[in-house]
Amino acid sequence: MSAAAPGSGPAPGERALRAALFRYVLRLGDTSLVLGQRLGEWIGHAPALEEDLALANLALDLIGQARLLLTYAGEIEAEGRDEDALAYLRDAPEFLNLTLAEQPNGDFAHTIVRQWLLDAWQLEVYEALSASADTRLAAIAAKAQKETRYHYRFSSGWLIRLGDGTAESRGRTQQALDSLWRFTEELFSADEVDERVIAAGIAPAPGPAAERWRQQTDRDLRAATLPRPSAQPHPWYGKRGVHTEHLGHLLAEMQHLQRTYPGVHW
Amino acid sequence: MSAETTATDWPLFEVFIRSRSGLEHKHVGSVHAADARMAIEHARDVYTRRQEGVSIWVARSADIVASDPAEADALFEPARDKVYRHPTFYAIPDEVKNL
């Protein structure tokens, strides 16, 4: 809360912008956190030792992004919540991650398709945000962008190998695409939160980014010799707090210690 | 499939890392990978988790030709008595400078 004298607090417009920015940054941070948490489930169980290490690296980058973004969100909110209060003490409806990020790992093809779709999305978002009017967000995005380039290299490489691999890998990858495609509508659909931060020059307009994302994913699908899914994308609202059933379970596991032993230091 | 029937592995690549610019690439170990692009990624994840490198080379282990230790005497011993290749072989009076 502002410490300013009564009557001279932030103008209503500014207050609304801060509220929108808080939610916008949470969406980014929660998406990284939930995706990182999912990748963490793989470690020790990946299809090859080398992939254990690779998935762990992705998870580390994503958790790192989440920490920076949630810390910043807490500062914008200014109610004393730090990264851990935001990660561990919010329930599912307060999480604002993209619905795609919370989808279960499934087989390696599902994990790769989910990763590739989100990597291609983060690539656009972070690149644009590194020129944001919000310098803090720009700095976080500039760092995350480098990480994401590598993630994308990894996931698109695997998409191509699996699509253009064996009959089995192709079938599994097509299945993963078909089942996850419906969550892609949410990636670039702007709501009033987005519009407010876009108008303030903080976030990029979604149109051109969506187009680049479509072209890039098309190129990769061609290289993977996979058809673009015909399934109609469906509007999901993870970023508005309306999730699939999977998120609650993910959070129950992730938050277990903080919930069981409230208020202690770890 | 059982572990017995899938006991094949991706090919082996030898990994060479340049730890910082100005230094040469140095052999650090090996990784298995299906292709060269994957070999670079695996080498990055296995051998540069702590900023150990700024550049990576990988080469298929099968493509590397190595000298035979049994020939070490023939290959390297003949250089031993060529002491005149070293500057300290030559006695020059101390008062002569810049030599």
Added chain:
Amino acid sequence: MYTQALDSHGREPVPAEEAAAAAARFQARIDAEEKIEPKDWMPEAYRQTLIRQISQHAHSEIVGMLPEGNWITRAPTLRRKAVLIAKVQDEGGHGMYLYSAAETLGIERAQMFTQLLSGAAKYSSIFNYPTLTWADVGAIGWLVDGAAIMNQIPICRCSYGPYARAMVRICKEESFHQRQGFEIMLTLARGSAAQRAMAQDALDRWWWPSIMMFGPPDADSRHSAQSMRWKIKRFSNDELRQKFIDVTVPQAQFLELAIPDPLLRWDEALQHFAIGPIDWNEFQAVLKGNGPCNRERLEARRAAYEAGAWVREAAAAHAARQAARGAEVSAA
């Protein structure tokens, strides 16, 4: 490059006196602290001993990812989560350094995997104990990694070059593992009553298995004497165990946690801590496969390997197709 052209393979059998002379020359090199490198001549028993030890060591790193990996999704803060992921990832990396070193001796990694998954190869028994609470992650870092470092530092001077070099890298990376474990224990020991109890319970369960990590007493150790002569091993099991006890007891005292050994005392004459009797029956039982988690650990490795088969095959098939396309292009 190292998996081929091994000198001892595919050659005519050599006369006994020639073999004896070669063995003597080999031992002389070892005695002179020369490093043995992959393609150098070496006695078959030296090669086999190293393959056994390095692959067991590699398997231990890989199986060792599981008990701690069990807590990645439940780590209590984001910082702890990141540290734990990095640590478990390092263990995978260490396994890979070691498999890489073992492969220089003429065994393929796939063969070592098969030995692990069939139960033919051993790995460190410590990883057959369960991680029941978050404090176990602290106790493993502090005690298990502490014991591992104690075991591994002398191997940095092992006579076999690739193994020694892998160990140098591993030891450098492991010191953070032990420190983060102790930091977790310290935080818990100074935390709430419940956290303190959690820390004490972890120490109660991990102390004796950690002590047993150094292997059977010297009198019963089958491979020790020859390994010492070959400078694969530099200190005996009991020497390393004593060293570990001497450094760890004061750390437990600092944490104000009780070591679960009523007979533990400082021996003024020997200037060492003396401990009560070790339950070697438990050690043997776990080694034979009857520990609390032997079945789960191997099952988890097997499941990952088998479920990953189609992925590994897909990558190989794609690479083969790409290579064929490349050949077509260059032939055109």
